[in-house]
Amino acid sequence: MLDYWVRLYRQYNCDIEQVVIFLKPTTSETAFFEQFSARNTSHRYRVIRMWEQDPEPLLASPGLLPLATLARTNSAQTLLEQVAAQVSIIEETATKQSISVCTQLLVGLVFEQELIHQLFKREDMRESVIYQEILQEGIEQGIEQGRQQALTLLMRQINHKFGSVSPELQTQIQALSFAQLQDLGEALFDFNSEIDLVSWLSRLGS
Numbered sequence: 401m402l403d404y405w406v407r408l409y410r411q412y413n414c415d416i417e418q419v420v421i422f423l424k425p426t427t428s429e430t431a432f433f434e435q436f437s438a439r440n441t442s443h444r445y446r447v448i449r450m451w452e453q454d455p456e457p458l459l460a461s462p463g464l465l466p467l468a469t470l471a472r473t474n475s476a477q478t479l480l481e482q483v484a485a486q487v488s489i490i491e492e493t494a495t496k497q498s499i500s501v502c503t504q505l506l507v508g509l510v511f512e513q514e515l516i517h518q519l520f521k522r523e524d525m526r527e528s529v530i531y532q533e534i535l536q537e538g539i540e541q542g543i544e545q546g547r548q549q550a551l552t553l554l555m556r557q558i559n560h561k562f563g564s565v566s567p568e569l570q571t572q573i574q575a576l577s578f579a580q581l582q583d584l585g586e587a588l589f590d591f592n593s594e595i596d597l598v599s600w601l602s603r604l605g606s
Contacts, residue, residue: 402436402443418445423470424509425451455479462490466502470510480511484519547578554585562594569594572601580604 401418408416422431436443450470458468465483473479487503490496504520551574558565558573576584584600591597 401445402441405443405445419448420445421448421450423450423506425449455482459483459486462486462495462499465499466506469503469507476510477515480507480515480519483507487520543578547581550578550581550585551576554581554588557585557588558597561588561591562597565594565597569597569601576604 401420405416405418408414431447431449434444434447436445450467451472453467453471455468455471455473458464458471459482465486468486469480469483471479483503487496487500490499500520504516507516555570555573573581573584587600588597591600
């Protein structure tokens with residue numbers, strides 16, 4: 401926190417108030433420190449432990465409803481039902497969807513998925529920009545993992561069939577897309593020598 405403060409002050413030369421928000425209950429000492437002290441240095445910052453906060457002010461503000469699910473309560477399910485009810489009466493569709501999604505993301509830290517699905521619409525999550533971005537990242541990561549696995553297998557097949565190939569050829573093969581690697585894997589069965597591999601790669605670039 402001291403490091404962040406110094407960087408911000410150096411760049412903007414403005415008044416800075418630092419706040420650390422802990423979302424999930426924890427017994428870690430870090431969550432209960434509000435000051436860093438060392439020789440000739442003392443730096444204070446504010447700590448908010450969500451599980452200690454009164455939920456009423458959070459329930460009164462639509463933008464704070466996601467955090468309200470993590471606030472102090474004697475009945476977590478009742479609190480979640482209150483939040484869901486508040487979300488349901490938001491009139492503006494885009495705002496309602498956005499708050500619903502943020503609520504579901506945070507509430508997943510402390511509640512079971514089954515209860516969340518009972519109180520919130522899955523459609524809000526599926527249609528949200530946040531969800532679509534996460535989904536797209538997952539798809540891209542899956543494709544890249546598949547490409548890496550295909551590349552590893554293909555290089556083993558090539559080395560087994562022709563021996564170690566030149567670094568230039570390796571670089572060309574490593575640059576191929578997942579679909580191109582699959583095509584090369586099929587074409588490899590018809591290759592009789594490394595010359596066939598070079599010709600195939602040449603045609604791909606032409």
